Structures are given as C-alpha cells and as structure tokens.
Amino acid sequence: xFGYDAFxxxxxxxIETVVAGGDALVLMPTGGGKSLCYQVPALVRPGTGVxxxxxIALMQDQVDALAALGVxxxxxxxxxxxxxxxxxxxxxxxxxxxxxxxxxERLNVADTVRLLKGGEISLFAIDEAHCVSSWGHDFRxxxxxxxxxxxxxxxxxRIALTATATAATAAExxxxxxxxxxAQFVASFDRPNIEYRIVAKDNPRTQLLTLLRTxxxxxxxxxxxxxxxxxxxxxxFLEQQGITALxxxxxxxxxxxxxxxxxxxxxxxxxMVATIAFGMGIDKPDVRFVAHxxxxxxxxxxxxxxxxxxRDGAPATAWLAYGLADVVSQRxxxxxxEGDAAHRRRLSAHLDAMLALCETVECRRxxxxxxxxxxxxxxxxxxTCTSPPQTWDGxxxxxKLLSAVWRLADRRxxxxxxxxxxxxxxxxxxxxxxxxxxxxxxxxxxxxxxxxEWRSVVRQLLAQQLLGVADGYGTxxxxxxxxxxxxxERTVALRREAPKTARSSGRRKS
Ligand code: ADP
Ligand code: ZN
Numbered sequence: 483x484f485g486y487d488a489f490x491x492x493x494x495x496x497i498e499t500v501v502a503g504g505d506a507l508v509l510m511p512t513g514g515g516k517s518l519c520y521q522v523p524a525l526v527r528p529g530t531g532v533x534x535x536x537x538i539a540l541m542q543d544q545v546d547a548l549a550a551l552g553v554x555x556x557x558x559x560x561x562x563x564x565x566x567x568x569x570x571x572x573x574x575x576x577x578x579x580x581x582x583x584x585x586x587e588r589l590n591v592a593d594t595v596r597l598l599k600g601g602e603i604s605l606f607a608i609d610e611a612h613c614v615s616s617w618g619h620d621f622r623x624x625x626x627x628x629x630x631x632x633x634x635x636x637x638x639x640r641i642a643l644t645a646t647a648t649a650a651t652a653a654e655x656x657x658x659x660x661x662x663x664x665a666q667f668v669a670s671f672d673r674p675n676i677e678y679r680i681v682a683k684d685n686p687r688t689q690l691l692t693l694l695r696t697x698x699x700x701x702x703x704x705x706x707x708x709x710x711x712x713x714x715x716x717x718x719f720l721e722q723q724g725i726t727a728l729x730x731x732x733x734x735x736x737x738x739x740x741x742x743x744x745x746x747x748x749x750x751x752x753x754m755v756a757t758i759a760f761g762m763g764i765d766k767p768d769v770r771f772v773a774h775x776x777x778x779x780x781x782x783x784x785x786x787x788x789x790x791x792x793r794d795g796a797p798a799t800a801w802l803a804y805g806l807a808d809v810v811s812q813r814x815x816x817x818x819x820e821g822d823a824a825h826r827r828r829l830s831a832h833l834d835a836m837l838a839l840c841e842t843v844e845c846r847r848x849x850x851x852x853x854x855x856x857x858x859x860x861x862x863x864x865x866t867c868t869s870p871p872q873t874w875d876g877x878x879x880x881x882k883l884l885s886a887v888w889r890l891a892d893r894r895x896x897x898x899x900x901x902x903x904x905x906x907x908x909x910x911x912x913x914x915x916x917x918x919x920x921x922x923x924x925x926x927x928x929x930x931x932x933x934x935e936w937r938s939v940v941r942q943l944l945a946q947q948l949l950g951v952a953d954g955y956g957t958x959x960x961x962x963x964x965x966x967x968x969x970x971e972r973t974v975a976l977r978r979e980a981p982k983t984a985r986s987s988g989r990r991k992s
Contacts, residue, residue: 520607529602683805876976898956
C-alpha cells in the first residue's frame with residue numbers, strides 16, 4: 483500500500499504492539515517515520531483510526547497523500563463548512579473511513595464524543611504528544627482532555643508519538659495521558675548527517691550570506707528568525723543578494739503563507755526565512771541547511787528545528803549565530819511572560835540549557851544527545867569536534883568582571899554588559915564619566931582583553947550560571963556561583979573564541 487520495501491527502525495515492533503491491541507509511546511526524531519506506526523495498524527484493525535493532531539494546516543495535505551495511496555482518510559476541524567463536516571461524519575458512521583484526523587479541541591466537545599461513540603474505532607493516535615507536557619516548550623491545554631480517551635474507550639489501543647523526548651517530557655506524557663501500561667519505544671535521536679555549528683553573532687546577515695555562498699549555493703534551506711520584522715528584512719536582504727528567499731510568519735496573509743510553503747516544497751533551491759511558526763510537519767527531504775539568526779528558546783525547539791535539515795540522510799548543516807543581545811531579549815521575554823513563577827523558572831531552565839549548549843567546549847552532539855538522555859561518543863561532525871576550542875583559565879578576568887558587577891549593583895541602577903565592559907577597559911565614555919564611574923577601583927583593570935573577548939567572557943559566565951541577568955534591560959547580577967569565584971574558591975575555564983572566519987571554525991584540514 484505504501485510502496486516501501488521494508489520497515490524502518492522499530493516500526494515493525496511498534497505496529498505489532500498496536501495491532502495486538504496494546505498501548506504504545508513512541509519517541510522518534512523528526513523524519514523517523516512515525517506516521518506509518520499508526521497508519522498500518524489502523525488499516526489492519528477493524529474500524530477507524532482516530533488521529534489527534536494539532537497540525538490543522540497540514541490535515542488536507544495528509545489526507546490527500548493518503549487518498550492517493552488508496553487509504554480512506556478524512557479530517558474534522560474548524561476550517562470546514564457544516565456540509566463538509568456532515569459528509570465526513572456520515573462516512574465515519576458508515577464505517578467507510580480508515581483514518582479520521584481530529585484537532586485536539588474537537589475532543590473537548592461533547593458532540594464529537596457522541597459521534598465517535600456511534601462508530602467503531604480501531605485505535606487512537608496522539609500525534610505531537612509532547613503538547614500535553616507543561617514542562618515542554620509547546621504546551622497545549624486541549625491535550626489535557628485526552629486523558630479521557632482511556633476511560634471512554636478502555637479497550638481501544640492508544641499510541642502517543644513525539645519527536646521531543648527528554649525524560650521529563652516522556653514521564654509527563656505517560657502520567658497525563660494515562661499510558662502507564664504502554665510499551666515505550668525510544669529511537670536513537672542522533673542525526674549523524676547533520677553538522678552542528680554555533681558561532682558568535684557578529685553582523686549576522688553577512689555571516690549568513692557567507693555561509694550560503696560558500697557552502698550552500700543553490701541549496702534549499704530554512705533560516706529562522708525570532709521576529710516577523712527580522713524575517714521580512716532578512717528575506718529582502720537575501721533577495722537583494724540574488725538568493726531566492728521567501729518569508730513566512732503568522733502575520734502574513736494565509737494565502738501568502740500557503741503559497742510560500744508550497745513553493746518551498748515544490749521548487750528546488752529556495753530559502754525559507756521564517757519564524758518558528760514554519761516547519762512543524764513539513765516533509766521536505768532535501769533541506770540542506772537550517773540556520774538560526776536568533777537563539778532558540780529551548781534545546782527541544784532547537785533540535786526540532788534543526789532536525790528539518792537532511793531528512794534524506796545526505797550531509798546537512800545546522801548553523802546558529804548567537805550573541806549577548808539574544809540572552810538579554812529572552813530574559814526580557816521570560817520576565818514579561820504570563821504565568822506563575824514556576825512557569826518562568828521553567829522558561830529560564832530551558833534558556834540555561836540552550837546557553838550551555840552554545841558555550842560548551844565538548845562535542846555539540848554529545849551535549850545535545852545527553853539532553854535527551856542518550857549517551858554518545860564525540861562525533862567528528864560538529865564545530866567543537868572539527869576544531870576543538872582551546873580553553874584558558876579565565877578565573878582572574880571573571881573575578882574582575884564580577885567585582886565590577888558587584889560594585890555597580892550597589893548603586894541601584896541598570897547597567898548592561900556594554901557599560902561594565904567600558905569600565906573594565908577604562909573607557910571614559912560620556913555615560914561612564916557622567917556617572918562618575920571613572921573613579922571606581924575597577925575602572926581600567928581589564929585592558930588585557932578587548933571588548934569582543936569581554937563579551938565572550940560575559941556570555942560564558944552566563945552559560946555557566948556564574949553570572950545572571952536581572953531584568954529585561956540586561957542588567958548583570960551576581961549569582962550564588964559568583965561568590966565562590968570572587969572568593970577564589972573556584973576556577974573558571976573559558977573557551978577561546980574562534981577566529982572570525984566564514985566557517986567560524988574551519989573544518990579540520992587533512
Ligand atoms: P515523522 O512523522 O517521524 O517526522 P514521517 O512519518 O513523516 O516521519 O516519515 C518521514 C519520511 O520517511 C516520509 O517521507 C515517509 O514517507 C518516509 N518513510 C516512513 N517509513 C518508511 C519506510 N519504512 N521506508 C521508507 N520510507 C519511509
Ligand atoms: Zn561533535
């Protein structure tokens with residue numbers, strides 16, 4: 483039916499489990515082949531397979547693709563007219579559907595439950611199951627109601643699937659969806675063909691252009707930006723440089739979005755410049771690079787976004803440029819975010835993990851996989867492996883910087899990294915002079931490093947949580963860890979910044 487020669491990875495085992503009526507939790511990276519794990523059992527077992535998916539925009543495509551294979555599939559969501567819905571409902575009740583896709587909010591409606599009771603269900607597939615986890619980065623309250631599937635249909639097998647798999651998320655999926663008896667299938671999360679590179683941001687558009695021109699001329703790729711404005715500016719910039727680039731963000735007209743998405747999927751060599759609104763469920767195998775011009779909010783998000791590169795198994799690049807301003811703006815976002823203190827702590831923990839990945843001196847892949855609970859050996863296919871960063875003893879500079887932060891903290895004012903660095907370098911800028919900071923004992927004590935090096939020290943101390951950001955203005959503050967450094971009770975190892983070439987860190991010459 484699907485035209486494949488063999489099952490991939492754990493597909494066969496998973497399918498057998500569900501066909502036999504058992505529950506399953508499937509943790510498999512993007513592109514791993516999760517869909518088949520519920521589509522085949524839905525065809526084998528009597529009745530209709532009900533697929534809960536938040537990806538409303540993709541339902542039509544999925545259903546069309548299945549129809550082309552001869553699978554009887556349909557969906558119910560808010561985009562349909564009453565007549566269209568009636569037609570699908572009738573087909574379901576008549577037992578004429580193999581698969582029925584539903585948006586999660588549908589299941590919160592009593593009518594839907596009544597409708598489903600009127601037909602025969604072969605299984606429930608809960609796609610993007612991490613959306614049930616409040617710990618995760620993509621929480622959707624509608625998913626909480628899915629716990630009722632177990633009570634309402636105790637004999638119908640349930641299969642939950644996600645590409646996000648920290649131990650905490652998996653545990654929460656099990657509890658919240660009441661999948662205690664589910665067999666768990668955890669695929670390797672490694673994507674060996676993706677080369678991970680993280681560079682210090684320094685005129686990011688030019689850095690991006692160099693990457694595209696020197697390594698990815700004519701390749702299809704995705705460039706992620708945090709804001710809609712920067713999406714549009716970056717796309718326009720690339721167009722000016724002769725690179726065909728399309729913008730995509732939630733603020734664009736639905737028609738424009740759909741057109742850009744379908745051009746990206748169909749035409750070769752296009753660059754999609756997008757916010758993270760783009761990409762979930764996109765199946766384009768030959769994306770050769772994913773570039774981030776801003777720091778992702780979590781390692782899960784970063785992993786999912788970069789995972790869209792190289793699904794065909796051929797070499798692909800995951801490239802990220804990040805700088806201090808990213809850290810500051812994300813702190814600001816966290817501080818101003820709705821929700822309780824626990825929620826903000828969670829967002830902070832996500833950001834800290836992302837920073838640690840950026841500043842690690844170890845193999846990026848080892849660090850990334852460790853985050854998902856998987857052990858690995860240094861990979862030889864990431865920037866820290868191909869040109870290992872040298873480390874240096876940064877204890878003394880760290881002490882100087884922390885002392886400056888400490889002296890300034892006394893004055894109940896807001897001083898970001900720029901001001902602190904000016905003071906360390908002994909630069910009597912207007913602001914420094916006006917505030918009388920030329921008189922501070924720390925004024926001019928840090929001339930052994932230049933401004934760029936100091937900013938790197940700040941980033942790394944933040945990543946190591948030896949320094950904190952107090953507010954959305956980027957005011958630096960001491961942390962419990964700072965005290966130990968200031969007292970000389972601990973040393974600080976720092977990575978030496980790679981020279982600013984296009985590759986940021988060249989591939990090892992052999
Ligand atoms: P996921 O949902 O895990 O991201 P998909 O189910 O979309 O992944 O599958 C990713 C790609 O792999 C699709 O193009 C799909 O057609 C293909 N695929 C899935 N299973 C197999 C298989 N057993 N053999 C060959 N190709 C497969
Ligand atoms: Zn590596």
